[in-house]
Amino acid sequence: MGLTRSFGPLSPHAPVTVNYALDGPPHKxxxxxxxxxxxxxxxxxxxxxxxxxxxxxxxxxxxxxxxxxxxxxxxxxxxxxxxxxxxxxxxxxxxxxxxxxxxxxxxxxxxxxxxxxxxxxxxxxxxxxxxxxxxxxxxxxxFAHLTDPFTRVDIRPASRHVVVTHTAPDGLETVLAESGQAGSSGQPMVLSETGLANRWYLPRDDVRVTLAPSDTRTRCPYKGEAVYENAELPPDVVLTDAFWHYPDPLPESARIAGLVSVTTGARDDGSTVTVTVDGEPG
Structure with missing residues (x-):
């Protein structure tokens, strides 16, 4: 995973910012x-x-x-x-x-x-x-697959202002969660996994909408079993599997225990969920 995806050296689109050349086919x-x-x-x-x-x-x-x-x-x-x-x-x-x-x-x-x-x-x-x-x-x-020795998961506390926003098809914006500023309950964590975009994990008390249990579960060999929750927005909007958390993360990912993260991007109803970090797309 670390070698073959994104900017890994065996990726079909490996970075050009190197001082060497790999002699081989695009598919390695x-x-x-x-x-x-x-x-x-x-x-x-x-x-x-x-x-x-x-x-x-x-x-x-x-x-x-x-x-x-x-x-x-x-x-x-x-x-x-x-x-x-x-x-x-x-x-x-x-x-x-x-x-x-x-x-x-x-x-x-x-x-x-x-x-x-x-x-x-x-x-x-x-x-x-x-x-x-x-x-x-x-x-x-x-679970899911064996761990890859070329993949890392780093979790760090961050003094950053993280805002999760839902934008409805009509343009109405709702802040789902906000962390890392005066009045928030704690500090966000940034999780960096090799080859993937950063994920932000926030204290549950920084979520501004009601969360309801979902039956969805996924497993990660680096973090453990994720439990998903639906976000309920007034008056009657439900964002299925909008948030997730790891109730009992693996030891190497213990720092995200008690924190929640969010499913970003476009949704089936035409709405979107975005994360901004210090005012920039996160």
Whole structure:
């Protein structure tokens, strides 16, 4: 993620502010060892258990774990006729996962004869993340994907004036939250995640509208499980999943505990939610 997106060196649009040149195609691949044991469990069985995993970074994609075939329980796999072709890796063959009476189609793939430029993929297999019931990095369960050693999440307190505004289709503006000025309850935090725009996290008491629970949940391997809330604006406007927070963030993101952030951009009803920081787009 850190290498292949945005301004990363393996991005198709890598920055020109460098004193070197990368000799390669716009679509780049890089593989390196993953430093810890990884396990995947499906149907109560260990599908994958490896200390020899590797991460393959591919332009514009999240890194994917590839492991030696010997580290996968092939007794849980059944043949599939499905195949795909990647111009950067070659032809892929697939196998399906069978546990008990349940079969999940085409969840494990390999490149039996990868193209010469990716010959190092020979003998390695990959598993779709959602095919397993649980993944473990050493003994800690992880969600969404493995963490990328080239990605950082930095959280810093900021003496900045942060304003969250909702603009209705008719131009009516409503301040949803405001932090970092006299009268606000605390200090905003800025969260910088490699390759992504800054996110601002504000004290809950600085939200000026009513928040109501939403059923939406998302998971981040760097921050934990996010819980979303709807914003209720008078007289009868509801902004679905407008705010989110991490009730129990992972230790490395503990500083955002008790703070809320906001979903910005255009909404389905034609309205927009924006963040300004010291009067500038944030």
């Amino acid at each position: 691949l890089l593989m390196h060892p993953f430093p810890r044991r990884v396990r995947a469990v499906a149907g109560g069985r260990t599908l994958l258990d490896t200390r020899r995993g590797t991460l393959v970074h591919e332009s514009n994609l999240l890194p994917v774990l590839y492991v030696p075939e010997e580290d996968v329980d092939t007794s849980l796999l059944v043949p599939s006729d499905h195949t795909t072709f990647c111009p950067f890796k070659g032809g892929a063959t697939y196998r399906s996962l069978k546990t008990g009476d349940t079969t999940v189609e085409n969840v494990v793939w390999t490149y039996p004869e990868p193209i010469e430029a990716a010959a190092w993929l020979r003998g390695l297999v990959a598993v779709y993340w959602n095919a397993a019931d649980a993944w473990y990095d050493e003994d800690e369960q992880v």
